[in-house]
Amino acid sequence: MAQADSRALALGVLAGAAGISLVIAYFRKVGAGGGRAVHLSSNADHTGGSLGLQTGQAEVLDRLGALIHCVSELKEEVKALKEALPHLQDNVRDQLRGRSREEIGARKASPLHRTPTRRKRAGVPDTTEGQSSEDAESEGGYITALTDSEEEESDDERKPLQEPVDELMALLQKADRLHSCTGAEKAQGLNALLERKEEFDQKWQYLWRLSRAYADAHDFAMDLAEKKSYAENGKKVGEEAISINPLCPESHQWYAILCGLLTEYESIQNKIKNGYLFKDHLHKAIELKPEDPLSYYLLGRWCYAVSQCTWIERKIAATLFGEPPSATVQDALQNFLKAEEINPKYSKFNYVFLGKCYKDLGQRSHARQMCDAASAMSIVTKEDEEAQKELDSLVASL
Structure with missing residues (x-):
């Protein structure tokens, strides 16, 4: 809400209160004048009319007094709202950032988060009979505002x-x-x-x-x-x-x-x-x-291990599971090459196993190239240390 809008709202409330005061003064004047006009009628009319007029004046004055009380409370709420408006932007920012429950509780102590108490009509029974449409609209508007306030609080409680x-x-x-x-x-x-x-x-x-x-x-x-x-x-x-x-x-x-x-x-x-x-x-x-080199490297290791299985190991696998695992050195080579394609210089160990595959396939020149590539990579991890040991053994066998 802009500052000009808040000033207009405050001036409107004050003007309404001044208008109500003028209405009360007018009714009091009319009541006094009405009393003098009644003396011109007969005694019977004078007695009944005077009592009826006094009763009507009393009821109107009670209603106007209650309305003044409500306007007074409304003025206080408008004042609290004006005090809270400068902090509204900070408050909204804090809530959007998901502040902790304690910080939100501290914010609720500001005038913006004060839950207004239900306004009661002073001196008038709490019934719907005799209430004007303005009264009903005021009560409905207040209940809506209170409901909105409760919903905001429940949202704050859910944020943590x-x-x-x-x-x-x-x-x-x-x-x-x-x-x-x-x-x-x-x-x-x-x-x-x-x-x-x-x-x-x-x-x-x-x-x-x-x-x-x-x-x-x-x-x-x-x-x-x-x-x-x-x-x-x-x-x-x-x-x-x-x-x-x-x-x-x-x-x-x-x-x-x-x-x-x-x-x-x-x-x-x-x-x-x-x-x-x-x-x-x-x-x-x-x-x-499909673009993760680690999976291809690991599958290459599996294929290479299976390709090195002995006859007896394959026979045991066939006896236990009906069909022994099947993979060749060529299968292993393709997986290691795929890992290198996705991520060049993927790992020292990948080059070592490429060298092993080429050696087993009789391609020693390619095997030496892979060993040179592995040697050029520095030793950083524990896995690199293990790869270097196997590389030294592989180089010695070429």
């Missing part, structure tokens, strides 16, 4: 419910930041996520990052039993993430990774079972997100 969403985003960003670290602090993401598990354990965005954090913690753990525990827990969380949102590619990707990690600690039967799960969920991740 949005805070967990903001907290979730902050937590996910922290988890992503820790995962991108190259040192031991990478494993700290697991504790950061577990502290808020009760709040967000039904959010798939949270769950797939938790499974990823278990994989990170597995890589930095030194105890074998601890590593297995991280892999098992991460796999369970990955299953929950997929059940909540089966269309999330990261959920399938990290579930596959945890299945692959578990193969290091399981029996032959479970190794093969987790191997099938690894492949199936990587294919699903690629289907949902």
Whole structure:
């Protein structure tokens, strides 16, 4: 509301109050004059007319007195509104920014948030009989204003419910930041996520990052039993993430990774079972997100491992599951090349496995080129250290 509009409203109210005062003075004058005019009639008419006139005057005066009382209260509310108007813009901005409940409560103490008390007509019974249309409209307008005020308060009370969403985003960003670290602090993401598990354990965005954090913690753990525990827990969380949102590619990707990690600690039967799960969920991740080089790199690792299986291992797989896993070195090579195509110089390990594939296919010149490319990449992560060890062994065999 503009300042000129508020001044016009205040002047209108004051003019109305002045008009009502003039009406009262007029009625009092008429009442006095009417009393003198009645003396000219007969005694009977004089008595009945005088009593009727006095009763009518009393009722009118009571009504006018109540109206003056209402106008007085209205003036106070207009005054409070004028005081609150300069702060209206700040108040709206604060509410849009989603301030905390305490800050909103402090704002409610300002004149703008004062809930007006219900105005009662002084000296008149609280009934609808005898009320004018103006009275009815005034009451209706007041009830509407009160209802609007209550709705605004309920909206303010609902706003803090949005805070967990903001907290979730902050937590996910922290988890992503820790995962991108190259040192031991990478494993700290697991504790950061577990502290808020009760709040967000039904959010798939949270769950797939938790499974990823278990994989990170597995890589930095030194105890074998601890590593297995991280892999098992991460796999369970990955299953929950997929059940909540089966269309999330990261959920399938990290579930596959945890299945692959578990193969290091399981029996032959479970190794093969987790191997099938690894492949199936990587294919699903690629289907949902075909431009992620990590999925192609991991699928290349699976294909290469299967291509190196012995006859007895294939026979065991066929006995347990009816059909042994099938993949060739050429399949592995195509997946590693796809990862390199999507993201050139994707990783040191990707070049190492490209070199292995070319060596197995008899293309030694290409294998040396891949080894040179891997050697040119610096060692940054723990995975790079492992890649360097395999690279040294590969170079020695060429």
